[in-house]
Amino acid sequence: MRGRPRLEMPGGARMAFWIAPNIEHYEWMPPVNPNRHPNPRVMPDVMNYSMRDYGNRIGFRRIAEEMARRDIRGSVSLSVTVVDHFPEIIARCNDLGWELFSHGIYNTRYFYGMTLEEQRRVVIDSRETLARVGQSLDGWLTPAITPSLETQEILAQEGVRYTLDYFHDDQPMPLSLKTGRLISVPYSIEMNDTPMAAWHLMSGEEILASLKAQFDRMYAEGAQNPRVMCFAIHPFVLGQPHRIDLFAEFLDYVKAHADVWYPTGREIAEWYYETQYDRVSAWLGTLEGEA
Template identity: 45%
Template structure:
């Protein structure tokens, strides 16, 4: 038998059965966090040899203007629904938005939302970056978001989900608390880094609205029903050990008039169920790390 590729060693293997019991505040069984992607897409970005940012020749007037709906209209539609039902946002931020559309960032600040970095632009990719370039993006993200929001970002979602082999080690070196770039679990897990600590908080591709509408071709109603099914199962299993559900959103998708109604119904269902802890990503990681510290003593 041919030997397979080695384990990349990103995290240890912990089968779900037999793990330490996680308990969320108030006896809740599922920690639910919402990750609005507040992004900026360049109309004519530099072309990367490994990936074309638009499926047709740039400048992409259609792609740019479709996504610009987020920053003109649908962010507020989405945010008001979240606020109405008590869901804080943990913002996956294209950091350049602080300069391009500070009004959007200011609105999220006014709602008390948490911010983490999604790179500078979602049309710039990390493939083949030098260490100097990657450090510059991390340092720019820290400084720019702190100047715009007063927050020192604690988390990271790689721009357009692109990485280098050193990304996770650098995040730990810069004292980030969590990454959203691993999709391997329904609970917070430790990431194996060269030095320091870094947690992986469950993000999601399966219930990401981008995948729901662009990959799985769901209707707004089907996507909302999927959110409820995802939550119901995780809340049930979380009675044994607390689970985490992420709802990743893009306002230009979920905030369209024909989709926002079913989405609001899903949020209302989760909020009223009684088993959900509506939290930010940072709050979830802090609660998990506190319990893991006790478990190791």
């Protein structure tokens, strides 16, 4: 952060808080990628398939209701085949004013081993699919976060405005590209219900305490230079009956603070390109000159 230009957020906010619901679809019999097996057990993995199906059938409604009660919109990291498999979910997201961006076709189709043209085809397919439901493709998160080094070049060439594949900063940041423009918007593997609950086996109380600690620190630091906090959620995890109340409690905690901006990912990108991108890029250029 040393020497970095101070960001100026809308309304003088000291931080942006946004929620990224990962609404995904896992195939019943996905193709096996030699770099990563799509299911932890022998296919068909009935247990894991049905557990994830719970999120789309039941969990989504719970998280959508809690967010709507508090006037917080979602920015959906979408397996774009949900458009065809669960059109009622897409209709509800549109009714709520949520953004849809691409998390690939299926969450079982990794970018590991894909050719550049295969990657490009996924991006184009995502753009065309979202257009059918009245959404533009502005944001991107590679399935299971499996991008190649060239993926960001393809995204910029195809008109994507921001990516969530990088976890290196608490502010949006321009990426160094051969051609075009693309920014990284802060996403999170730390403030993410799947790692918290499934990888680290945290209790509801521990999850809530971690979320509050993350928010408190970023809110305090945001007084000097505004920060962006993302809470990444999955309906099959946070939409469970025993976890939904901790989600509601955390949203109430956030909403009790002044000077917080509640944008979508698309709105973060629009603000940044319009008012911050050139300033920060110029500053980065001075650092490159010094190097």
